[in-house]
Amino acid sequence: GADAVLLTLSAKSNEPVSIAADMSRKRGRIVLVGVTGLELRREDFYQKELSFQVSCSYGPGRYDPQHEEGAVDYPLPFVRWTEARNFSAVLQLMEEGRVDPLPLVSHRIPFEDATRAYDIITGDEPGLGIVLEYPEKVPEEVERGRSVQLSSDGSQPKITAASKGVVGVIGAGNFASRVLIPALKEAGATLHTVVSSRGTSGAIAARKHGFLRASTDPDTVFSDPEIDTVVIATRHDTHAEYVLKALEAGKHVFVEKPLALRIEDVDRIEEALEGSDRILCVGFNRRFAPLAVEARAALAGRVGPLVVNITVNAGSLPDDHWTKDPEVGGGRLVGEGCHFLDLARFLVGEPIQDLRVTSAADAHGDSIEDISLIHVAFEDGSIATIQYLANGPAGFPKERVELFWDGKAIRIGNWRRMKGWGVTVPGGGLLARQEKGHEDLLGAFIQAVRTGGHGPLDSGPLIEVSRWSAKLAVVQGGETR
Secondary structure, eight states: OEEEEEEOOBOSOSHHHHHHHHHEEEEEEEEEOSBOOOOOOHHHHHTTTOEEEEOOTTSTTTTOHHHHTTOOOOOTTTOSSOHHHHHHHHHHHHHTTSSOOGGGEEEEEEGGGTHHHHHHHHSSSOOSEEEEEOOSSOOHHHHHOOEEEOOOOSOSOOOOTTOOOEEEEEOOSHHIIIIIHHHHHHTTOEEEEEEOSSSHHHHHHHHHHTOSEEESOTHHHHHOTTOOEEEEOSOGGGHHHHHHHHHHTTOEEEEOSOSOSSHHHHHHHHHHHHTOOOOEEEOOGGGGSHHHHHHHHHTTTOOSOOEEEEEEEOOOOOTTOGGGOTTTTOOHIIIIIHHHHHHHHHHHOSOEEEEEEEEEEOTTSOEEEEEEEEEEEETTSOEEEEEEESSSOTTSOSEEEEEEETTEEEEEETTTEEEEESSOOGGGGBOSSOOOSHHHHHHHHHHHHHHTOOOSSOHHHHHHHHHHHHHTTTSTTSOOO
16 A cells, blocks of 8 residues: 555545555555545554644744744744745756646746736636736836826816925735724815835725825835825834834825834934924824813813823734734734723823833743733822733623722723713713724814924824833833833
8 A cells, every 4th residue: 555645636525535544554644735525534544553644834933924924934844844935846856857847837927918818718718727927117107106097087186386285005914904094085185196016906996095096115205295294004013113214205194103112213303303394193182072172171270199000901812813923013002002092191181101012921931922011100199000911802892991080980881981980071071972082083183283383292192102102012021110
């Protein structure tokens, strides 16, 4: 019998596995590369003590974002043939002439005639390997990235040299498409260009919301003289560089939180702001929520320190989610906890003096970043505790804010209800719908851009909170900075 049988097929039947078992020697191996029925018969495997294995395409490392996107390879002594090493070995064999893929090529078709390739694949003409051949010299604009000018139906506004609030959006994910872009339209912004990394989501957002252009190249936003405002809604690790590029290009900037993942990047942005008259705004929308504004008004004239308790029932995310990657998302405390650090700073109205983080630990003693308490002390003696919890039930309210001062108290539930003790709550403390402040923040930002007024966030507290937010990753485990 065979030492190993490879099943490289596609079938629904269970017979291929049974046939492979008949072909195997005692203690042989059956490796499934393709797809087949997997109702295994015990007698096929018992008598020969066969082993069965499913092969992951390309090799170990496939579907591991740290390996595929982060270029982190597995240790050679433990995993000899990873996905990357498999590709490398095949390329080397091709280079040495020991593997020749050219006989597999049945057609070479110019790229501009690419539709013929699909006709061959779906038609009756025999074909094996089809190569699309690009022009020898690629136009410069194609090398940089592709932009598509959308056909005008006459509804798009005319842009002149005097136009203000002409927006280029970088990032077309769910949050940008469902929240930010509609809020920009409501605020009266002129939607010029939307950029997405792969093009599809950007083109869909452009057609849905009425952008003039869709692109895959962020530089089209920075270099276009018609665009005076850049909105950044990309992954967290890109925020700082895009902000700096926009400021250098003389654009106003709205960037989703966090401003930056590292303290040195916050410092660079602060330095760039000192020599700029442009507006910088971070998506700290909670301070613009109607109930947060009312609570801040109720705090006017307080005498003693304020105690702020914020509970965030954040919910769990898979361990490989990009927000939990310290290099890409910064971790959930840096990437999302900054919202609530800014909210506490807004409610207290005084600079942060100290910050400490206490995290839960698993059975091995390793800290669990997204089950943490953030303890904040302010210069006027006020204190805040932010409970960021990934282990709560889905039915529990997502966010709750409690304030205690001078014998008075306020509780805000899920940005829809507010109750006061010793304080009169305007309008009965109940909103018709949940309002987290996105529309109010973007409305104030676009208004400032169009009128030349002051931005909705003072640069001092904005930089202060961003610097402390970047420290959240540093101070885990109780260490104070």
